[in-house]
Amino acid sequence: MSNKESIVDIPTVNKIARLSRLNIPEASKQNLTNDLNNILGFVAQLDEVNTSDVKPLASVTGHKLPLRSDKVTDGNIEDLVLKNAPESSSGFFVVPKVIE
């Protein structure tokens, strides 16, 4: 982040959109690029903070994640699992053909 020229251009937007699996119409790419640059420029002020001896904080709970025994707790709900699927067949989710 210290390198502020690492800022987003249209090829970067294309790359990030691809990673995000988002179709972005050509017409909105310039606006999106500007928005991302403004936001990334704003968050860049974190550079001012000295964090050399600071550990990252991922969770504020203060407790260890609980473990449970590795046992099946439900099941036999195939109908419920598939109920909201846009397309299903014979107990499976259906997707477009994948040919590698």
Place this chain on the structure above:
Amino acid sequence: MSDLLKFDLLSASIALKNKEFSSLELTNAYFEAIEQTSALGAYLEIVKDHSINMAKASDKNFKNGTARPLEGLPIGVKDMFCTKDIKTTASSKILENFCPTYESTVTQNLWDDGAVMLGKLSCDEFAMGSSNETAAKGNVVNPWLKNSKMSPGGSSGGSASAVAARSALAATGTDTGGSIRQPAAFCGITGLKPTYGRCSRWGIVAFSSSLDQAGPLTRTVSDAALMLNSMAGHDKKDSTSANLEMPDLMNYLDRGIRGKKIGIPKEYTQDGISDDIVSFYEKSINWLKDSGAEIVPVSLPHTKYALPVYYIIAPAEASSNLARYDGVRYGKRNEAASLDEMYEITRGNGFGEEVKRRIMIGTYVLSSGYYDAYYLKAQKVRRLIKEDFENVFEEVDYILTPSTPTTSFELGKKQDPLTMYLNDIFTVPASLAGLPGISLPVGLDKSGLPIGIQLIANSFDEPGLISTARVLERSAEFNFIADGAAK
């Protein structure tokens, strides 16, 4: 019917127990109110038959002497909570036909305690927004200054608007960076964000998992206590849920604050905060002082970095959480020749602009080469922000701040995403530290819009937060009703 709308959650509960009216009568009064205020657009889904059945069951329990804590009280539910067999869209086009096959823990807790569900309330899409304008089906209107079309705030804008308009006795909300407290402030009601871990996140549409927390939006502080009593509790289905008993908050309504220390952080009186808010902030400080509290100036030096940290961490977590909307298992699908194209078109069409912006930011800060510079850096500064609070809570019991830098604004007036983000400048720090906060109305500004003041407590001190908020509430005597409220 208008008489029944005058009761708040607590007084309605007492009146129901005394058989002054039935839950069915109360519920029907709310359906009339919903109709009367429908132009506000707060409700996405009304479930009248379901509500009537619940109300009748409640009336039976009153008759049999088996009434539960929220028996017969009609409430609204933010559309972020999964409700079994009732459409749950998170105000997004991508979920427009999603009908959960399960119930969120928090709403189940409310139904188990006897509450009656009125319907689902609009919000910003996936709870991403501070004005309710990112909702796929259009914005909700604030019932205050109803002819001016003011924003109800966001993301729990539908919840706040409905409670202020008296089309719900109370409502659930979720708060990630201020989404309960900011709309509560804009709509002149009380909004409480509990400590992270108090309420189970199971069955709530995930936005930013290390920050999301459910809470009540109500007319009074006592109502918030009554409702949170039922919402909170340990849940094995949420690994971040705190295994900690919450004391009955109703025992803390009248404990006062004599001898308590209230911290006034110098970083919360910045440029750009409206004069009316400053003046009511000063009044609030004096009210607490007159009630026996000691006022202590404190410093939370990393406050200005809270928003930048938030706008890295929340989008990063969102980009990961929203990866599940792929048009395969649920939600809307747009057909395409290949699987990848299907994902891209489905997600490109199904998500709104703000959601796409945040997924893009999140993906960028998590991408190879930028992860350390953005995401890891933000997590480090998040620790410093949390430590600021820990240090201050060595010294004081509660922290008092304004809830928002301005009162509500006209819908459609703020277009720039960054300007919109600044709305949450006073609510985000406590969210990052996981602390409980409450916003309550203390007065009106010159144009007649409500002003909210925020109290922040140490982790799991909801009881003390309620006691302190009650003192402030009694001093402020905020008895105004929105001009757009049901009559």
